[in-house]
Amino acid sequence: MVFKRRDPLGWGPWLREQVYPKSGIKRATRYVIHRMRRLPDQPHRVARGVFAGSLIGFLPLPGLQFVAAWLASRAVNGNLLAALLATFNTNPLTTPFFAVLAMTLGHWIMGIEAPLNAEYIGHAFGDAGADLWFNFMALFNDDVARWGGLIKFWHEIYVPYFIGALGPGLILSIAAYYITIPLVEAYQKARAAKAAERKEKRGKLRAALAEAAARIKHRAEEGRGAQNADDDRPGSP
Secondary structure, three states: OOOOOOOOOOHHHHHHHHHOOOOOHHHHHHHHHHHHHOOOOOHHHHHHHHHHHHHHHHOOOOOOHHHHHHHHHHHOOOOHHHHHHHHHHOOOOOHHHHHHHHHHHHHHHHOOOOOOOHHHHHHHHHHHHHHHHHHHHHOOOOOOOOOHHHHHHHHHHHHHHHHHHHHHHHHHHHHHHHHHHHHHHHHHHHHHHHHHHHHHHHHHHHHHHHHHHHHHHHHHHHHHHHHHHHHHOOOOO
16 A cells, blocks of 8 residues: 555654654655655646645645545546645645635635734634533533634634635645646656666567577587587497
8 A cells, every 4th residue: 555654653653743744844745746756647637636635735624634635636537646645735834824824815805804913813722622622511511502712713713714725725736736747747758768778678688698598509409419420420439
């Protein structure tokens, strides 16, 4: 399997890898690009998969990105593995900047006037988390569920983020689509040329070995013929 590890990670190391890969963000990105170029599919299908996965990666869909990428790749008839790999376009280094851009754009589109700073965002997440925990505990006691923090988070953080991410996400994903096609085509042509060169070398080597074997066989036959001639000569023992 493409993504199967020789030594499976536990939950702790896996979560740490999602935040910051052990090999570093740069190396992890290079690995994803390398795997994407080696996908055995038509360049246009790989590019459609990259488009679908990249767009999904920009959207705020925590825990659902792989499922959404699979659905999106099916919708555009793209390569599934390319779509899954492309969701890694968002990482701990790029996500904060894109999130601020998306929420700022979303607030402007929706006409929301709020101080989009770390304190405001932190309070929104904190209130939403507190409501979730309170409502969970309310299942086991007589408390009435409260939704104020969750509603505020939905209207002032999540929805603006989603709406604001669509435009830039589409633009960047379309750019990734057009960049992927020539990259995959060039890689596949270079790989095919190397394969043809290796095949030609193997053919020449087999021909040389066959010629050498034929030459050795011919010499052996000549030696046996000369030996038989000596044995047939008069006076030979």
